Amino acid sequence: MAPHPEAAALLARSHRLGADPRNTNYAGGNTSAKGTATDPVTGGDVELMWVKGSGGDLGTLTEPGLAVLRLDRLRALRDVYPGVEREDEMVAAFDYCLHGKGGAAPSIDTAMHGLVDAPHVDHLHPDSGIALACAADGEKLTAECFGDTVVWVPWRRPGFQLGLDIAAVKEANPQAIGCVLGGHGITAWGATAEACERNSLHIIRTAEEFLARHGKAEPFGPVLEGYEPLPETERRRRAAALAPHIRALASQDRARIGHFTDSGVVLDFLARAGHPRLAALGTSCPDHFLRTKVRPLVLDLPPTAPLDEAIARLTELHAEYREEYAAYYRRHALPDSPAMRGADPAIVLVPGVGMFSFGKDKQTARVAGEFYVNAVQVMRGAEAVSAYAPIEESEKFRIEYWALEEAKLRRMPKPRPLATRVALVTGAGSGIGRAIAHRLVAEGACVVVADLNAESAAAVTEELGGADRAVAVTVDVTSEEQIAEAFRAALLAFGGVDLVVNNAGISLSRPLLETSARDWDLQHNVMARGSFLVSREAARVMIAQGLGGDIVYIASKNAVFAGPNNIAYAATKAGQAHQVRLLAVELGEHGIRVNGVNPDGVVRGSGIFAGGWGAQRAAVYGVEEEKLGEFYAQRTLLKREVLPEHVAAAVFALTGGDLTHTTGLHVPVDAGVAAAFLR
Template identity: 75%
Template sequence: MTNPTAAELIARSNRLGADPRNTNYAGGNTSAKGVETDPVTGEPVELLWVKGSGGDLGTLTEQGLAVLRLDRLRAMVDTYPGVEREDEMVAAFDYALHGKGGAAPSIDTAMHGLVDAAHVDHLHPDSGIAIATAADGPELTERIFGDQVVWVPWRRPGFQLGLDIAEIKAANPQAVGCILGGHGITAWGDTSDEAERNSLWIIDTAAAYLAEHGASEPFGAVVPGYESLPPAERRAKAAALAPTIRGLASVDKPQVGHFTDSDVVLEFLSREKLAPLAALGTSCPDHFLRTKVRPLVLDLPADASIEASVARLKELHAEYRADYAAYYERYATPAAVPEPVEGSPASTSSASESGSSASTSSASEGGSPAMRGADPAIVLVPGVGMFSFGKDKQTARVAGEFYVNAINVMRGAESVSTYAPISDEEKFRIEYWALEEAKLARMPRPKSHATRVALVTGAASGIGKAIATRLAAEGACVVIADLDLEKAQAAAAELGSSDVAIGVAANVTDAAQVQAAIDEAVLAFGGLDLIVNNAGLSLSKPLLETTEADWDLQHDVMAKGSFLVSKAAARVLIDQGMGGDIVYISSKNSVFAGPNNIAYSATKADQAHQVRLLAVELGEYGVRVNGVNPDGVVRGSGIFASGWGANRAATYGVPEEKLGEFYAQRTILKREVLPEHVANAVYVLTGPELSHTTGLHVPVDAGVAAAFLR
């Protein structure tokens, strides 16, 4: 049963986290102190419940709370070795856990445990950070809040910051909270309601001051030519640039993308202070850990051509990587290598003689983690919008949200003062913090298709839906394209939120609709990596009954449709420069001559040869093209349900409900083929195990000797 104090804390946290004006996603933390009976001693014990590492206030549950004994946490003050070794205190928190302890304690645990208040909130509101990043932040804090809120100079989160705030709270009994320079706010109260009221009062009072006293044009005047393009033109240009931008953001590690063209972003991109403010970077640690130290900004007007924009983006990307490498080299600390003991092997031979270097020696200690990557996480294109990137769609989206927070912060600070974020050196100390590195090391191993964006045609049912489901389960972002938009969206919703899958309408016989679906895909996830040509239909008729319209319809949907989808997708894959996969769901009928299906089998043979042709043509771009030849997939099949099943059953003289069993009995393995079996083949073909395979057709037919490939 949840402790009443913890339950109250969770409710407060959820309310605060539900409003983006209070804090960003997964940002900030809250706590409550209370008493429980120790199940070992039977005596009352003072406990601290605090949001654990990596949790989100808006969705916090009991499992997301860390639970610590206050007596042991407070005792750490006496053993604290000083600010130079404060990181060691995080490991010490484990020795203060109560029972199983709940979630892992965060770096801010000391702030909550040491401040003498029953309830504490630490939040990242845009209005509060605007004051925290203003050049005259201390004076503004006093002017806005009087003595009820105290200024705390910037200090990296940790045990020492907890001590500092505890001391400030003790020295200022009238205060209800503080502004943390460059960072955010902290508030407290004797009750949960009081802490929440104080937090909201600080946030609202800061926002009201900025609204009343802020300059009307804090970002300066509009720069002619940098105004936002009309919506349709804006999104068309964004879709055209997205593959190139994603490729640039993925040089060191593949990334998923997100596009934002909100009014907040477009206004910032149109103003004269864009370049100097963007160069200063973000300030709140939660922000720049996801947005990187600063964005890449295209320095061309909104009407610049696609070709000119692409060329300039590539130049700016090279400069960005060089600047980031210089930033890393400027602040990175080398690993310490102990002096060799006289007479030891190390003292009598050089590193090169012993076959190892000092930097990789097992004896080396400390030092900054290796540079994680020099590509931008945020790319700003005037007149168009913002592209943000991350290891998955949610991370990419949140990075964009955080940069919007940063824009709001810069607007607020510039409206009443001058924006003055923490220094690059301090940013580096957090970005390459050993504790941050340890958190990254604890993350689960990514799934086989993580960071990959897949578009599957005809995916609202049957084989296509099974493929989309399998790819999503393996970590891919999936675009379900189907003739029926409503069904496509419903199928996507079954896979998860729009961070996992989206549904789009696509008549694959129409080049404009195909291009629109591709554009939706790249705007949703940044680009494309994996295309499955699955859309199809069949009319089972003998030659003399097959009409010209029958022939054209089947060839339009499967042969022409696959061609149009592959052509539009290939442009994206080539512009990205990240390789990719195209898979054709062909058929056993592409190589087997069966009765009464001339139009279907002929178009499947067309698809099969497209695989070979495109494998040869696209190989130089690292794009693999393979095919799957299913047979007898009756259950869940849209083709069979639309009349093909009844016709084939009549052809073979069996009841339609027995058709699957009939197909199974004529195979070598005597097994029925299901949509999931085709999905398995697509998974293997597009996974890491067959990285050197292209131009292959994989039979998924339970064994049909007459269809063996020769």
């Protein structure tokens, strides 16, 4: 069924506003429309409001993301409002104003939209609007910028009272098209959807032009000598070298995924003399600091400082940060405040290098970084025309540890088993590796799809859902430099690596006298040597992180089973199998578990079998190539063909959290080959 025309127009308007980051940030702000529909109970007209629900994003908003409320009941809440000290109680009352079932939960800003006497309302968080809202003399600047068409509303925490305040401002200022909310953002209204959108954009663009016209050239001060950005290649190598150590610090309370940004906005901010002072003031807009924490951790060394010195200083600063955050909590916590959620930073700034941001998943980490870039732009605007003056620390605490925010967090779904884990899978462009990548992402991991074939790796990454879930890297596992570069890509994309699957392989089936030295070297270089090189690089990262980890080898039943005409392949698989045992012993003290999977021949979907191995093995056994999978199945105890998904399931079983005390194990996935039983 098509949405109501007002709802359809609201969705279109929201998409246009949300598509431009100058208008609002991800999941920030909300929009509404009012209209008349038929009450299915009485058959008469009923006034309704459609408003973006809690947690939605304007740019991707759909009809189920709207809350639909009866206006008569919503407005009647003014008569039972118990006052600002108990305004949180009104959020539960919104549920009694809903029209029908389904739709999104009403957000804290619902009152603002319902109580303001206008058919259409937008509440947005544009950088230009927040710059005025967070300027020391924001009220005066707002009047200079807009005259009496946009009215200043002093800071008030979002809620029912703020809705009443804005409604009163509109009633008292009939000429106004909107308001600037101190420390917060903007609200605009209009008689039609087009007029409301036009007013929102007018406020945003006018503020941009005002800041550009009246702002000073260097709002963050002069460049600090020695703090200029490193050249790009050197900068990204430095970031990758720091990443596992920074992720270890940011994951003291709980493991988190990372994101790296070295945009010009960030690098210029960190090169300027004013950045330590401004960073210490923290962010202001509630949408910002709920994702970035009240302030970032800032390294106070130039980018040319020795790496060891930088890591040691970050460790010292992290300890200080945790102590200061705990003190912040103690200063403001009340007896009924939620427990402290963690004292690690969400944002770590490294001059000359960039910004590391962290969250429970890649999207959360990326969005936290985007919000801090918004905060930098806000600081730039405010400092250009005045002085940046965020809301009081006590107000930040009231929002960060708001009972309503705590309830919202508790409604979040339970994390999947591999949430916060970063996996790198070699040979992931097809067959077993592709199936493993799909299973790991399905269980919550971020995956680096590593393959010699760049197109295949890119295609699998697209299947997995793009950059918030997976990235593609082209890597020849016989190359030390390409392997190192693949891990650098993983570190920059996700902050670290926790799980590595050595799956890349190649097979040639020949009897001993027809096996050349080149055949032998090729298979050993790709599998035995390649998995050794990958595991060595993985161990370096995992040890630096201090978070433990998993290394899984996709070996083969041929590591144990002596099949015909298979000397080079089987010998290298036996070498891989023993690497599992050797590395399990060596890496156990670091909490790194090393295990293996021994599949039987996986024919369906296999790049190796499709590349000639299938035809060779079919010839050895005297069967048609298309029946090779069936042949393998019939020689097993269970009479079942082994598929890539079965191998992927074994990888998950080893890494999914239940086998925490298992290392040095080989799991057969061969449907039962007695000759390959482990002894």
